[in-house]
Amino acid sequence: MTKQGRYKQSGEQSKKHVHVSENGHTGNKSxxxxxxxxxxxxxxxxxxxxxxxxxxxQVKKLLAPYGSVDEIIGMKEPYHxxxxxxxxxxxxxxxxxxxxxxxxxxxxxxxxxxxxxxxRLAQEIVETIRGLLRxxxxxxxxxxxxxxxxxxxxxxTGHATGEVMVVLVTASPIFPSKKNFAKALVKAxxxxxxxxxxxxxxxxxxxxxxxxxxxxxxxxxxxxxxGKTFKISPTSxxxxxxxxxxxxxxxxxxxxxLTGEEVVVDxxxxxxxxxxxxxxHAKQVIGVELNKAAAKDAITNVKRNECKNxxxxxxxxxKFMVGMAEAGTDVDVVFLDPPRSGSTPEFFDxxxxxxxxxxVYISCGPESLARDLKYLKSKRMYQVEKIALxxxxxxxxxxxxxxxxxxxxxxxxxxxELELDELDVTSAESKATYAEIxxxxxxxxxxxVSNLYISQVKRKCGIEVGENYNLPKSEDSRQPQCPEEKxxxxxxxxxxxxxx
Ligand code: SAH
Numbered sequence: 001m002t003k004q005g006r007y008k009q010s011g012e013q014s015k016k017h018v019h020v021s022e023n024g025h026t027g028n029k030s031x032x033x034x035x036x037x038x039x040x041x042x043x044x045x046x047x048x049x050x051x052x053x054x055x056x057x058q059v060k061k062l063l064a065p066y067g068s069v070d071e072i073i074g075m076k077e078p079y080h081x082x083x084x085x086x087x088x089x090x091x092x093x094x095x096x097x098x099x100x101x102x103x104x105x106x107x108x109x110x111x112x113x114x115x116x117x118x119x120r121l122a123q124e125i126v127e128t129i130r131g132l133l134r135x136x137x138x139x140x141x142x143x144x145x146x147x148x149x150x151x152x153x154x155x156x157t158g159h160a161t162g163e164v165m166v167v168l169v170t171a172s173p174i175f176p177s178k179k180n181f182a183k184a185l186v187k188a189x190x191x192x193x194x195x196x197x198x199x200x201x202x203x204x205x206x207x208x209x210x211x212x213x214x215x216x217x218x219x220x221x222x223x224x225x226x227g228k229t230f231k232i233s234p235t236s237x238x239x240x241x242x243x244x245x246x247x248x249x250x251x252x253x254x255x256x257x258l259t260g261e262e263v264v265v266d267x268x269x270x271x272x273x274x275x276x277x278x279x280x281h282a283k284q285v286i287g288v289e290l291n292k293a294a295a296k297d298a299i300t301n302v303k304r305n306e307c308k309n310x311x312x313x314x315x316x317x318x319k320f321m322v323g324m325a326e327a328g329t330d331v332d333v334v335f336l337d338p339p340r341s342g343s344t345p346e347f348f349d350x351x352x353x354x355x356x357x358x359x360v361y362i363s364c365g366p367e368s369l370a371r372d373l374k375y376l377k378s379k380r381m382y383q384v385e386k387i388a389l390x391x392x393x394x395x396x397x398x399x400x401x402x403x404x405x406x407x408x409x410x411x412x413x414x415x416x417e418l419e420l421d422e423l424d425v426t427s428a429e430s431k432a433t434y435a436e437i438x439x440x441x442x443x444x445x446x447x448x449v450s451n452l453y454i455s456q457v458k459r460k461c462g463i464e465v466g467e468n469y470n471l472p473k474s475e476d477s478r479q480p481q482c483p484e485e486k487x488x489x490x491x492x493x494x495x496x497x498x499x500x
Contacts, residue, residue: 342368
C-alpha cells in the first residue's frame with residue numbers, strides 16, 4: 001500500500017503525508033509549492049486527462065494477454081477527495097509553530113497552505129489547532145529530542161454523514177486542560193462530532209499509538225457506502241476516496257451479477273465493506289481477513305447493518321480457502337481484494353477446487369494482478385470477461401482495477417487427448433469414422449490398420465482429409481507407407497461405406 005492506498009491506520013507511517021498547494025507561489029508547473037519535497041502526488045504536473053490516459057495505458061499493457069480494458073472511470077471533481085488528513089507540527093527557532101507534512105526522509109516539517117487532494121475542512125481544523133496550541137501552552141513533540149506533547153493530528157471525515165473525528169496524538173497521557181482544548185476546538189468547528197486523544201509514547205515513525213481516550217463525542221464516526229453504514233474508529237481501515245469507492249463497489253457488484261441465491265466469498269475483506277454491500281443480493285456471504293482489528297471492525301459493521309447472512313472469519317485467505325475446498329463448501333461467487341502484493345497460488349488452487357461460477361478480482365497492484373491472472377490462466381478453468389479501471393487516487397500513479405472471470409464450460413478446459421484424425425471431419429469422412437473403417441477391415445479382412453494408413457488411402461482416392469492430418473512434422477521426417485494388402489482392404493471399406 002502506498003500513501004494514497006490502503007494502508008492500515010495503525011501501521012501508517014508519519015512520513016507519508018500528501019499536501020499540495022494550488023497557489024502556485026513557486027512557479028513550478030504543478031502550482032504546488034511543496035510537491036517535489038512532499039512526493040505524494042507523482043502526477044501533479046499532468047492534466048487530469050493525461051493522468052487517466054497514463055493509468056489506462058499502463059494497465060492495458062500489463063493485461064493485454066487477458067482481455068480488453070474498458071474506459072477508465074475517472075473522478076468528476078478530482079480534488080479534496082481524501083477523507084483522512086494527517087498533520088505534524090514543529091517549533092521554528094523564532095517560536096512560530098509550523099503545521100504540515102514531513103519533508104520526505106527528514107523530520108523537517110513543511111508548512112502547507114492548501115492541498116489539492118485533502119478534505120478542506122480537515123485542513124482548516126489543522127490550522128485552528130495550530131493557532132490554539134500557544135494559548136493552551138501545548139508543546140509540540142520533537143522527533144529528535146523526544147520532548148514535547150503533541151505528535152500528530154489526524155482528521156477523518158464521513159463524506160456521506162458529514163461526521164468529523166479529530167485524533168490528537170500525544171507523546172504522553174498527561175494532557176493538561178484537554179477538555180477545555182476540545183471545547184475550544186468544537187466551538188471553532190461545530191462540525192466536529194468526536195475528539196479522541198491517542199497516546200503514542202514509542203520511539204516510532206508510526207502515527208498512532210495503541211491507547212485511545214475519548215475527549216468528546218462517541219470516539220468514532222460513521223460513513224455510508226452504497227447505502228450501508230460503516231464505523232470508522234481512529235485505527236480502522238477505510239478507503240480514502242469514498243466517492244470513487246462507491247463506483248468501484250458498484251462495478252464489482254455489476255460483475256458479480258448476484259440474484260439472491262448465491263453463496264459469496266469476500267476474501268481480504270478488510271472491514272467487511274464489499275461483503276456487506278453484496279449481502280442484500282446474496283444468500284450467504286463469508287468474509288475472511290488476516291488483520292484481527294479489521295476483522296473485528298467487520299463484525300461490528302455486520303451487526304450495525306443487521307446483516308443476518310454475513311459471517312466474518314479472521315485468518316489467512318489462502319489457508320481459509322484450502323479449508324473451504326476440503327470441506328467441499330458450495331461457493332458461487334468469489335470476490336477478492338488483496339493488498340498490493342496480490343494473492344497466492346494456494347488461494348487460486350483452492351478457488352479452482354471450489355469452482356465458483358464467477359471471480360471478481362479487485363486490485364490496487366496491476367503488476368501482481370497480471371501475475372495472478374497468468375497463474376489462473378494456466379489452470380485453464382476461468383476466462384477473463386471484463387476489465388474495468390476506477391481512479392481512486394487522482395494526482396498519484398495509483399489506480400484500482402476490477403476483473404470479472406467466469407468459469408469456462410467443462411468441454412473447453414478439460415484436457416482431452418484427441419488424436420488429430422478425430423478432428424478430421426470432412427464431408428466424406430463424416431460418412432464413416434476411422435474407428436468404423438478399422439472395425440470393418442478387421443472383421444472382413446482380418447487386418448489391423450492404423451489411422452495413418454487410412455488417411456494415406458483416402459488421400460490416394462481423392463478424399464479430402466483435414467489440412468494438418470498426419471502430415472509429417474518436418475520436411476525430412478519419414479512415415480511408413482501403407483502396404484498393398486492393407487490398401488486394398490481399406491479401399492474395400494471406403495466402397496462399403498459409399499465414400500468412393
Ligand atoms: N476489501 C476491503 C479491504 C481491502 S485491503 C476494502 O475494500 O476496504 C486488503 C486487505 O487484505 C487488508 O485489510 C489486509 O489486512 C488484508 N490481508 C492482507 N493479507 C491477507 C491475507 N493473507 N489473508 C487475508 N487478508 C489479508
